[in-house]
Amino acid sequence: MPGIHLLEQSTIDKIAAGEVVERPSSVVKELVENAIDAGATAVTVEIKDGGISFIRITDNGCGISKEEIPMAFLRHSTSKIKTVEDLLHVTSLGFRGEALSSIAAVSQVELITKPADALTGSRYLIEGSKEVKLEEIGAPNGTTFLVRNLFYNTPARQKFLKSAQTEASYISDFMERLALSRPDISFQFISNNQPKLNTAGNGNLKDVIYRIYGRDIAMNLLEVHTECEFMKVDGFIGKPVISRGNRNFESYFINQRYIKSSLVAKGIEDAYKLHLMQHQYPFTVLHLTMDGTLLDVNVHPSKMELRFSDGKGVYEFLYESLKEALEHKEFIPEVSVED
Numbered sequence: 231m232p233g234i235h236l237l238e239q240s241t242i243d244k245i246a247a248g249e250v251v252e253r254p255s256s257v258v259k260e261l262v263e264n265a266i267d268a269g270a271t272a273v274t275v276e277i278k279d280g281g282i283s284f285i286r287i288t289d290n291g292c293g294i295s296k297e298e299i300p301m302a303f304l305r306h307s308t309s310k311i312k313t314v315e316d317l318l319h320v321t322s323l324g325f326r327g328e329a330l331s332s333i334a335a336v337s338q339v340e341l342i343t344k345p346a347d348a349l350t351g352s353r354y355l356i357e358g359s360k361e362v363k364l365e366e367i368g369a370p371n372g373t374t375f376l377v378r379n380l381f382y383n384t385p386a387r388q389k390f391l392k393s394a395q396t397e398a399s400y401i402s403d404f405m406e407r408l409a410l411s412r413p414d415i416s417f418q419f420i421s422n423n424q425p426k427l428n429t430a431g432n433g434n435l436k437d438v439i440y441r442i443y444g445r446d447i448a449m450n451l452l453e454v455h456t457e458c459e460f461m462k463v464d465g466f467i468g469k470p471v472i473s474r475g476n477r478n479f480e481s482y483f484i485n486q487r488y489i490k491s492s493l494v495a496k497g498i499e500d501a502y503k504l505h506l507m508q509h510q511y512p513f514t515v516l517h518l519t520m521d522g523t524l525l526d527v528n529v530h531p532s533k534m535e536l537r538f539s540d541g542k543g544v545y546e547f548l549y550e551s552l553k554e555a556l557e558h559k560e561f562i563p564e565v566s567v568e569d
């Protein structure tokens with residue numbers, strides 16, 4: 231066996247990047263989440279070739295000062311937490327300090343940023359974890375990230391990418407969930423120069439649903455607002471007439487974070503059980519709000535999974551809330567009248 235040695239930092243970064251950056255949609259997720267954490271009220275995402283060759287994300291958030299830019303690209307560098315205890319109260323979407331270093335390890339990144347109180351902006355180039363340039367430049371307040379040629383230096387990863395069209399559809403799907411997660415932020419999504427999504431950022435969730443899913447869905451929603459000692463449920467659920475053949479239309483957010491939870495899905499689906507046929511799934515856009523101490527979001531680097539300290543309680547309250555909402559609606563079958 232050859233001697234034991236420490237891996238080079240760039241190799242460590244590439245391996246670690248694999249956990250955070252699986253495909254172009256992961257880059258979009260991480261960078262838009264950063265924009266949201268930076269307090270942006272408007273975020274524009276432009277992609278080309280499904281994001282494989284080009285992703286540009288522009289926000290009007292707090293920006294990064296020139297002195298702090300190289301630090302932001304180091305692994306485990308973050309402005310969002312200091313200690314493990316802070317994890318209990320974390321309200322930001324990010325906190326692991328892994329995204330920028332991971333993205334920069336496997337692509338060519340250009341950053342242009344300016345905090346509102348800085349006199350000039352900065353431009354930073356980093357490729358495959360290697361800093362290329364840091365200079366002063368005129369720039370608007372906020373931050374633009376340009377990510378080119380994802381996985382150019384990790385061919386094994388590149389092979390796992392799907393067609394540009396499929397990768398674009400993952401990003402599009404994710405942008406829709408983000409827009410639903412934050413009706414108070416205006417999102418724009420442009421793919422191959424075609425505008426795909428544009429939300430007003432006026433705080434109206436139903437508006438966002440209308441923009442994404444159209445009139446037929448928006449006309450057939452029941453509003454939900456319930457609350458118990460430990461959680462709140464707000465949002466819209468579809469009347470059974472707009473049920474769907476798959477789970478893609480079950481969106482739910484916990485403390486404004488888009489997640490997947492089999493427990494939440496079960497609560498939703500069980501509430502609909504009497505109203506839907508087999509293999510039919512409800513349409514939902516639900517915001518669950520609860521104290522951060524009742525959750526652990528630090529389960530996986532993507533933070534898509536989480537643990538509840540009282541899973542049973544969450545399930546039961548959600549189930550009861552939706553069941554009530556469904557039972558209070560009148561099930562008048564839609565009759566089309568013809569002359």
Ligand code: ADP
Nearest residue numbers: 264268302308309324325326327328329330373
């Ligand atoms: P994390 O989000 O977990 O803190 P990241 O690697 O995603 O880690 O980002 C590192 C740091 O860079 C953030 O903590 C933040 O201070 C800064 N940053 C990243 N993106 C932006 C942005 N769009 N606007 C302002 N600051 C940003």
Ligand code: MG
Nearest residue numbers: 260264324329
């Ligand atoms: Mg982040």
